[in-house]
Amino acid sequence: MRQSRAAAHGTGVGTGVGLARLAVLALTGSVLVPLVVAGLRSVLWALAGIAGLALAAAGAWWTLAHTGVVRALGLALSVAAPLAVLAVYAAYGMLWPACLALALWVLAVACARTALAPAHATTERAVDEAPRHPWVLMNPRSGGGKVGRFHLVDKARAAGAQVVLLEGPRHQDVAGLARQAVAEGADLLAVAGGDGTQALVAEVAARHDLPFAVIPVGTRNHFALDLGLDRDDPVAALEALTGGVELRVDLGYAGDRVFVNNASFGTYASVVADPAYRDAKRHTVLRTLPGLLTGEDAPTLRMRAGQTRAEGLQALLVSNNPYGRAVDAARPGRRERLDSGLLGVVGVRVTDTAQAAGMVRGPRAAGLLRAGAPDVVVESDTATLPVGIDGEHAVLPAPVLCHSAPGALRVRVPRHRRRTPRAGGEPADWPRVARLALGRPH
Structure with missing residues (x-):
């Protein structure tokens, strides 16, 4: 176990150094490209681009915050300002250098922030025993009818689950249905529906310390995405009804209302x-x-x-x-x-x-x-x-x-799913990136 952890740690450090070096190279390239093409005039071109973005942002504000003529002017400005900058760039041969410099800058920032982000993986626990009485709530309307298109009702029942369809007046008492399922002996609660429905059932699962599973059929399914589930393949998530692995994740509360996103x-x-x-x-x-x-x-x-x-x-x-x-x-x-x-x-x-x-x-x-x-x-x-x-x-x-509520929810997910790439939430710390690129992380 210690060797595995050391190897994983070494791999993470090596990846971070490589990303830091790529970030420094990309940042250098984003500065050199316009300098080579336009010399010191590239500073003026950069200022023109920033001015165009600022005017576009101001136009967007007028569009959203006003009505009538002011809204129309704002919409025109938000479109015309960036187009005018691009037209001027093209007329003076600066369009391709500007696009290349921007692409290199985006690459540099992404690599820098990923290199500095701490390596982290949510602890997974192998499921020793399949649930005996899994219960699944499905909303046939979610995602434009994914439940029907993927034949999820039949496939869930074939996996031994009790399936309840969210139709008619039941739509108003999702939590009540989940509580009733627990009272009748359900030992896993799952939802094939939107994030709001998932949150209501997840709260019941957390309260009774039961495993919870997400079958991504909603329009957005942000919670499923951050769990690593494939939103285009909801059938794969049914593995949680018979096995998979278990994660401990947090729940958020606003007053007495739970939210997963x-x-x-x-x-x-x-x-x-x-x-x-x-x-x-x-x-x-x-x-x-x-x-x-x-x-x-x-x-x-x-x-x-x-x-x-x-x-x-x-x-x-x-x-x-x-x-x-x-x-x-x-x-x-x-x-x-x-x-x-x-x-x-x-x-x-x-x-x-x-x-x-x-x-x-x-x-x-x-x-x-x-x-x-x-x-x-x-x-x-x-x-x-x-x-x-x-x-x-x-x-x-x-x-x-x-x-x-840290670690309040036990989530069952398939063994094989997309991994969440590392990323950081703060602006890139370029001195730290430079030190890491030189092999001096501290």
């Missing part, structure tokens, strides 16, 4: 609360956002997470384990692990055009907040807060205490 406060939660959202998402967003961003109905949130405090936030996302950065080229919108015992926090505060333009700075933007903590308190000036819990609307009394 995230709880959203502020702008998004208010949009989800609109009854028209389910049938006309885009139209509802465009109709309601101006009032939510700049009008009298604009939500203002206060947040406390460990030593981090913020107020005046318009949107706040609290996630079950931190997400990688949205601009992370390696793994956008993904969680590198589900057992850190921490909640991820992402907050946004944009009140005018200048702040919107400043969002091109990415994680260093003044209007963007990122943090991680075991507990997060969300406050408002109202008695209640609308919350989007794994995409489902809820209203909770304020303030809302969010907390992580």
Whole structure:
């Protein structure tokens, strides 16, 4: 066992050094390419590109925060600004150097952050005995009818599972169905449905310390993706009904409501609360956002997470384990692990055009907040807060205490599945990358 761990550790270090060297080479190339082509004028070309992105961000703000003529102008600006920059680049022969330099920079950042991220694998436990009475809740409507297309009902029953279809009034009492299954002797609970349905059944499984399985048939299935499951092959997940391996992962709570992915406060939660959202998402967003961003109905949130405090936030996302950065080229919108015992926090505060333009700075933007903590308190000036819990609307009394329940859920997954690549959530620390590339990690 010690030799295996040492070998694994050595392999991880060697991989990190190789990625660090590739990151340094790619970063050097991203600087040299425009310098070779345009000399010191490349600085002006870079500034022109940044200005174009800032104008596009300002145009996007006008599009979302206003209506009528201002919205039309904003939409035109958000499209015309980057196109104008590209046209100027092309006219002066700088288009291909700019694209190559950008590609090298993205590669450099992805390699640097992956090289510095700690190697981690969720501890797996081999399943010694197959469940005797597995129970599966299936939503035939999820994912456009994947349950029917993949014949999951017949295949689950062939594996010895009791299958319950989520139809009619039962849709309103998912947790009640799961509790009834436990009372009748179920020793594994599984869900073939969306993330919101999974969260309700996962809470029951955690409360009774029963294994839980995910069969990815929903539209997004972010939880299944971060578990390494193939969302295009839900049949493979049925192995959990007869064997597989078991993981211990965290659950998140917003008040007394559990979530496997995230709880959203502020702008998004208010949009989800609109009854028209389910049938006309885009139209509802465009109709309601101006009032939510700049009008009298604009939500203002206060947040406390460990030593981090913020107020005046318009949107706040609290996630079950931190997400990688949205601009992370390696793994956008993904969680590198589900057992850190921490909640991820992402907050946004944009009140005018200048702040919107400043969002091109990415994680260093003044209007963007990122943090991680075991507990997060969300406050408002109202008695209640609308919350989007794994995409489902809820209203909770304020303030809302969010907390992580480390290792609360036993998850059964197939033995052979996609592994989550390493990634880090923070900006690349280039001095550390350089030291690692030179073989001096400390």
